[in-house]
Amino acid sequence: MNATTVAPPWSADEMMTVTAARMLWDGCVCFVGIGLPSAAANLARLLHAPGIVLIYESGTIGTRPDVLPLSIGDGELAETAGAVVPLPEIFAYWLQGGRIDVGFLGAAQVDRFGNLNSTVIGPYQQPKVRLPGAGGAPEIAAHARQVFVVLKQSARSFVPKLDFVSSGGFLTGGGARRLSGAPGAGPQAIITDYGVLRPQAGSEEFALAARYEHVTAAAAVKATGWPLTVAASLEVIAPPTATELEALRALQARTQAAHSRPVQLPV
Amino acid sequence: MNATTVAPPWSADEMMTVTAARMLWDGCVCFVGIGLPSAAANLARLLHAPGIVLIYESGTIGTRPDVLPLSIGDGELAETAGAVVPLPEIFAYWLQGGRIDVGFLGAAQVDRFGNLNSTVIGPYQQPKVRLPGAGGAPEIAAHARQVFVVLKQSARSFVPKLDFVSSGGFLTGGGARRLSGAPGAGPQAIITDYGVLRPQAGSEEFALAARYEHVTAAAAVKATGWPLTVAASLEVIAPPTATELEALRALQARTQAAHSRPVQLPV
């Protein structure tokens, strides 16, 4: 990370996870992906949002895993869920049904309007790097009441033009999304290892709205492939508290232990 | 009944039920309605078709009730079913999915092409008699591989023109059904209190194909509101065997006893 001060005693992932967790509220219905979003949502649940409702696209509704899943469909998610439904139902009745407050998305690339690429680097037919693809993202991006994007900032990931639009943010900005018929309000935050970007009113272009204590706005601008606007009233994000870090590290440790437990198949 | 000989020692309903039951085969997947079809399908199951698969539109698949249900959704159907699924699934995956061998339908009126009216007598907007309506029938008629209609014969029920088409048989005949896009083969038998009508090749008009021993073809023609064709090789249907009658009467007696058992509500 291009931090301009001494690196703090927590990792960029930890800072991002804590920042994302703080954005979730008690009772919030959250459509969670694997990795950092899952860690953030569960951290929120363990701290200030015990009534948060976690939905994974594998079909688990209201799940309360003790350890983080490695995959979107680990057994832990089903065993601790309030309901386990078929996957087509998740997408039709729960996501498209407009019942999701917050959808979390990652990507390989984001542009200034919060559009995301998780499909391909290079031309689609002649890929330089073929990525896993869109998965649930296009419809999470369309239907969740708001979307939080989590992505480390660099000129390679924060690009002027996506190689491929896997899921729509504000499209070309300036109200284009609303005209497209997408029901949700779109991406409302991009959480990076420098801080948080928010869409500006009117243009809907993302600007740096908050930075971590140990980074500068100038460094964030440098790590962005487009001329990043910095908000006049740039907020500073409080560092992780001891409580937050402890809870997160305990969760990660439990997860680590669970995932390295050997599996015994039936004879 | 306009029987021309001495009435036999079984009722018209019993004769019709036994006749319908005989048309079902072991392993047949049968979409069953309440009343006579349900009695016939269960009688077949108790006699020659132990592997018959009974599906009721309430969502019960492979049900094996000990007593006949009064309604399409009696508890007995669920408790003895192989699977109990949501009703929308029954219509989408199982009926429209083309998995039904035989659908049973009743009606208030049938015409010479096996179209059925269960909606209204008189004009739709100014009904003389408002009937319950189509329910599951339109799509059973369209999708079941074949349909058996069960209806007592009279000039009032076997009419030259329906007051309303609730579900399609051969429509206007002569291949009209096939052109309509209905996947199933349509009504292949009308089981009445005189015998069995079958569609004629080409015209698809129903003709009397078989009669019960104790009735004449002339009486069947007289009980029909259109000029009923009688098949050159008119078959005679064997009377109910003692085994058939005993099994049916025992089933009806069990049912009677179960349905008059008083219900105790929780306090």
Added chain:
Amino acid sequence: MPIVTLTAAIADHVRDGDSVALEGFTHLIPFAAGQEIIRQRRRGLHLIRMTPDLVYDQMIGAGCARRLTFSWGGNPGVGSAHRIREAIEAGWPQPLEICEHSHAGMAAAYVAGAARLPFGMLRGYLGTDLPAVNPAIRSVECPYTGERLATVPALNPDVTILHAQRADRAGNVLISGILGAQKEAGLAARKLLVTVEEVVDDLGAPMNGVVLPHWVVTAIACVPGGAWPSYARGHYPRDNAFYIAWDEIARDRGRFTAWIERYVLGTQDFAGFRARLRADGVAA
């Protein structure tokens, strides 16, 4: 998601003129809720239900409804729904507009409503007169095969009311047994009211059981017996004798009106209803 009395649930959430779906396909029919709507004298409702049977016979006969969307209306296994018939045939106690579907069409409309799609699609209504009398039944062309498929507009009731076996104290609801289109009707609605047989500490839902999470439920009322004369699997069976008896009660305007007066309008609530039935020797 508050747990309230049935009286309060209906008072707070069902308005004159609302579109209201009481679902339950033979099983778990919310009779007590329907009667409470009668008792509170709601008027001008657009009633929605696949199988308007006794519960809507009562509500329509009592004058609650101006419109009915349905696919089969009768007394299952017995015969006519006499009050619905008289409303349609003779406009008594008031005219009743009808919007008539097949079961498959209604089911597709609820599914579309739950999925917040504007319409549902089926290979249906082929060769029938229903599209001729229901202009809501239309069609789309398949963009791959050119085939025309029937469409129905999504159903999104203002209020759906269900009866279920059980809720936990957080308001999660478990349904078990014959499901009808209950879940779809519940998720299609703007507000979802649920009456239950019991409120428990632990829902005890089996894996892949049918659960409505508390955050999609508007209010819950604990009404044991609230599905009578239909049934609640695990609690009491269907009272087939009452369905048969209803035929005589509902056949006659006067007798029907007296029944509604005595048992519904003349009682305070569902407890009063049951007490009066018991006093009159009806098993309830």
Added chain:
Amino acid sequence: MPIVTLTAAIADHVRDGDSVALEGFTHLIPFAAGQEIIRQRRRGLHLIRMTPDLVYDQMIGAGCARRLTFSWGGNPGVGSAHRIREAIEAGWPQPLEICEHSHAGMAAAYVAGAARLPFGMLRGYLGTDLPAVNPAIRSVECPYTGERLATVPALNPDVTILHAQRADRAGNVLISGILGAQKEAGLAARKLLVTVEEVVDDLGAPMNGVVLPHWVVTAIACVPGGAWPSYARGHYPRDNAFYIAWDEIARDRGRFTAWIERYVLGTQDFAGFRARLRADGVAA
């Protein structure tokens, strides 16, 4: 519905050039069946799967497929599906045509397939480039609102293969836990093969449990452990360590090919596969 060996099930029912869907969303992935297809050297398959992860990494890397319909292809929680990547990026071991959807689109396509509708419909793909690269993604106009909705053609695989916990001797199949689109993929197929952890006398399905009745199942093979390294709820957990280890195996053509030779092509059947894994100290 016969209960047969896995060898016979694949030999009898999977043909070169078939469209084949191995479903299971993280849970109950039919790995043993996929490996048997490799072992029997099927070629030119059109593979269909929402999440082509390790099972299709193996089949595609081994040269079974000419086409892939999918919505997310990777090693869940780990990273790339290296063999799928190399097939797409470099045409090794042979070129791979792709037909790419979103999860919601694939799910709608299976649902349409199960319901024998020609297409599925969703409010989806909004603002994305997917319709530009997948001409199968089209649209219809709502006949009520005029809104345009995305469509996907129904998926009806020649063969769907599932893994489940249990079958009874009649061939009824019970699935419990995370369901993915397994039931829909199964009902959409022309033939349905199921591998199970155990065959029992009494299926013991709970009320409203997910059951595939024997008469929609083409053949069943009893293959305990057949979902490894994915999992079977109630039998064994997901072998996350193997998913992580696979990253190294699959990253390199040579190492991958050696793995397939040693464990799949070089063994007689799934029992042989497991014996060799055990001999090599891999927990299986």
